[in-house]
Amino acid sequence: MEEERKYMDKNNIIAGMDSFSMLKEEIERMAKKADYEIEHSHMLSVFEWVLKLRPDADLALKIAALGHDIERYDKNKVKRENFDSYEEFKKAHAQRSATITSSLMKQYGFNEQIIQKTVFLIANHEVGGEGDVEIIKDADSLSFFDNNVYSYWKTHSSFFKDKIMFMYSRLSTRGKTLFKEIFFKDKLIEKEINKIVQECEKTTF
Numbered sequence: 181m182e183e184e185r186k187y188m189d190k191n192n193i194i195a196g197m198d199s200f201s202m203l204k205e206e207i208e209r210m211a212k213k214a215d216y217e218i219e220h221s222h223m224l225s226v227f228e229w230v231l232k233l234r235p236d237a238d239l240a241l242k243i244a245a246l247g248h249d250i251e252r253y254d255k256n257k258v259k260r261e262n263f264d265s266y267e268e269f270k271k272a273h274a275q276r277s278a279t280i281t282s283s284l285m286k287q288y289g290f291n292e293q294i295i296q297k298t299v300f301l302i303a304n305h306e307v308g309g310e311g312d313v314e315i316i317k318d319a320d321s322l323s324f325f326d327n328n329v330y331s332y333w334k335t336h337s338s339f340f341k342d343k344i345m346f347m348y349s350r351l352s353t354r355g356k357t358l359f360k361e362i363f364f365k366d367k368l369i370e371k372e373i374n375k376i377v378q379e380c381e382k383t384t385f
Contacts (some may be wrong), residue, residue: 199288199289199290200239200242200243202288203243203246203284203285203288203290204246206284206288207223207246207247207250207281207284208220208223208224210250210253210254211223211250211253213253214252214253215252216252216331218327218328218331219249219252219253221327222249222323222324222327222328223245223246223248223249225323225326225327226245226246226248226316226319226320226323227242227245227246227319228323229245229318229319229322229323229326230242230244230245230315230316230319232358233315233318233319233354233358234312234315237312237315238294238297238312239290239294239298240294240297240298240301240312241301241312241315241316243281243285243290243294243298244281244298244301244302244305244312244316245316245319246281247277247278247280247281247284247298247302248274248277248301248302248305248316248320249273249277250277250280250281251273251276251277251279251280252273252277257273257276258272258273258276266346270306271306273306274302274303274304274305274306275303277302277303278298278299278300278302278303279299281298281299281302282295282298282299285298297312300313301313301316302316304317305317305320306320307350308350308352314352317350317352318351318352318354318355318358321347321348321350321351321355321359322351322355322358322359322362324343324347325347325348325359325362325364325373326362329344329364329369329373330365330366330369333366333369340372341376344372344373344376344377344380345376345379345380348376348377348380349380359377
């Protein structure tokens with residue numbers, strides 16, 4: 181809270197809302213207009229997972245959680261068919277999300293230091309690394325299993341195995357421990373996921 185007060189833009193206070201609250205509200209409005217309804221719940225789920233993984237998350241990490249997929253919310257979103265590899269597609273997606281979030285943060289008067297950290301976190305959330313960028317990557321994967329997996333099963337069944345392997349294999353050791361605590365309401369999907377995860381574990385040794 182002290183950090184939020186320190187970097188609050190007094191010119192952007194409306195009806196008692198600080199810059200972070202207004203930015204969060206703006207991103208939520210955008211997410212609700214996305215082509216897929218799941219985008220909004222995924223954004224909120226990633227935010228919740230970040231706070232679970234890092235209860236003392238700073239502003240940059242919180243905003244990165246909210247904006248990590250923001251480029252998918254408009255008609256000009258990055259499309260897989262325009263790239264030679266999945267890795268290139270993911271990199272472009274992350275970079276565009278970072279650029280859009282940075283622009284919004286400037287509009288709401290955020291400190292340049294916070295903006296730059298947020299940009300770094302979002303631009304690297306697909307690959308992770310050390311510290312907070314690993315937190316955002318784990319939160320993204322855990323949210324997929326906790327929130328997105330049911331929708332993905334219905335809409336992308338032919339890619340389901342590859343997606344599960346990708347999202348699970350990039351989890352940290354801590355992330356994989358938390359994955360085991362996720363309750364799957366659909367037992368058929370849970371069985372399929374566990375089978376894929378077991379296969380994934382075997383390939384890592």
